[in-house]
Amino acid sequence: MRAVVFERFGEPTEVRDVVDPEPAEHGVVVRVEATGLCRSDWHGWQGHDPDITLPHVPGHELAGVVEAVGARVTGWRPGDRVTVPFVCACGTCAACVAGDQQVCERQTQPGFTHWGSFAQYVALDHADVNLVAVPDEMSFATAASLGCRFATAFRAVVQQGRVAAGEWVAVHGCGGVGLSAVMIAAASGARVVAVDVSPGALDLARKFGAVECVDASGTDNTAAAVRALGNGGAHLSLDALGSPVTCAASVNSLRRRGRHVQVGLLPSPDGTTPVPMARAIALELELLGSHGMAAHTYPPMLELVRAGMLRPDLLVTSTIPLDAVPEALTAMGTAPGAGVTVIEPWS
Structure with missing residues (x-):
């Protein structure tokens, strides 16, 4: 698959061919149809996140189609349209049992703890806990914008605030x-x-x-x-x-x-x-x-989107191909930009 890769923090990224991911027993591989370019990705590239090991593929705000399913996954199958919170929870620690998956004690984060979604495929952990179904009427670009920024803002304003x-x-x-x-x-x-x-x-x-x-x-x-x-x-x-x-x-x-x-x-x-x-x-x-939002708390937000009271689609101000990501990521250091830039890895 093609992916955006960096070998050293703060140095130029490049698009190259890398090995396709495989699903863990509890996970899935998703064909990435859209993924957001987020300032958190810039922080990771700059070396501000201790979980990142090099070389690395960034990207954590995504939507797409399930491509492959691990042996222990029961709720999802290839072809399902999905998105995911940027915090992938384990589902069994004390925080998860209390419903606080966004602060899971053993969380993984695509684009930080492992290779992320600035690629044509991405592996996601503990699928039965973390995946969120994308309604048929919702575009992948809109769904991708929910996984980090919009969901994080929703929880910050409504639940925490x-x-x-x-x-x-x-x-x-x-x-x-x-x-x-x-x-x-x-x-x-x-x-x-x-x-x-x-x-x-x-x-x-x-x-x-x-x-x-x-x-x-x-x-x-x-x-x-x-x-x-x-x-x-x-x-x-x-x-x-x-x-x-x-x-x-x-x-x-x-x-x-x-x-x-x-x-x-x-x-x-x-x-x-x-x-x-x-x-x-x-x-x-x-x-x-405020640190993201658990997958099980998405339904009220999705219902407001369905009803037209929230319009995350209007926040998408730019769509770019994978080849444009290195330049766009670099530009975030001096001009964070307004709205949401969405990457379409297959365009």
């Missing part, structure tokens, strides 16, 4: 996950303030339901701007980008007893990120993390 109608919600960073969060919060009846440095990203945020926007490149205090627009501050604020600056701005955007949800990864040389804890203490703020 506990959004309520009428609340002010601030979203810092309007890439794929941020725009997903804007759409989901707006559909939940919240009033959304979108924050980004890109006019194009802010235009998309308005399109997807933001009632106010803050151009972070035009102010030295985005948190104060959000508090002013949000009638004293956000009830819920998300850092959807992942940087010390956006993390602090998100926390500082909150009103008393507000809720911050950290969605974007926060790589740093020593593994720490400064957080304004004095404000968290004084205002009794909640500081929460």
Whole structure:
């Protein structure tokens, strides 16, 4: 099969022929029809994830058709249309038994713990726990966008963030996950303030339901701007980008007893990120993390998509072939972009 491969962190990737994967006894191999280009893939390529061993094939946000099935898989067969959360759970650890597969103690992640979906085929573990059926009417490009950014945003806003109608919600960073969060919060009846440095990203945020926007490149205090627009501050604020600056701005955007949800990864040389804890203490703020979404919790999200209340298809702003991935991955370091770029490995 053809795949995107890198031999060293941060050095150019290339498209080459590699050996086709085989399914584990509990797993499947999926023919990849669409896979998203996500900032997490860029972080992995830069060496920010300790699970990656070289050489490596990135990619974790995918949809496709089951090609081969392991001997112990009971719920799936070749030809099934599927997607999968980026966290593949074991199904038997204490976290999984409690229903928290997104923080599985023995999780695997395609594109991180093993070769991923920037390829024509990908192996996925524990299929009976992790696969999600893709409705016939849903395109593979739309389904691929659900596996990481949209599902992560849904859980961050709805499950972790506990959004309520009428609340002010601030979203810092309007890439794929941020725009997903804007759409989901707006559909939940919240009033959304979108924050980004890109006019194009802010235009998309308005399109997807933001009632106010803050151009972070035009102010030295985005948190104060959000508090002013949000009638004293956000009830819920998300850092959807992942940087010390956006993390602090998100926390500082909150009103008393507000809720911050950290969605974007926060790589740093020593593994720490400064957080304004004095404000968290004084205002009794909640500081929460959000790490994907378990497969068994997809149905409510899929029902909202089916009903047209959520439109993840509108977030797909670009479709590229496998040969364009090396250049697009490199560009994410300086221009994260707006919306979702989808790779079609067979085009």
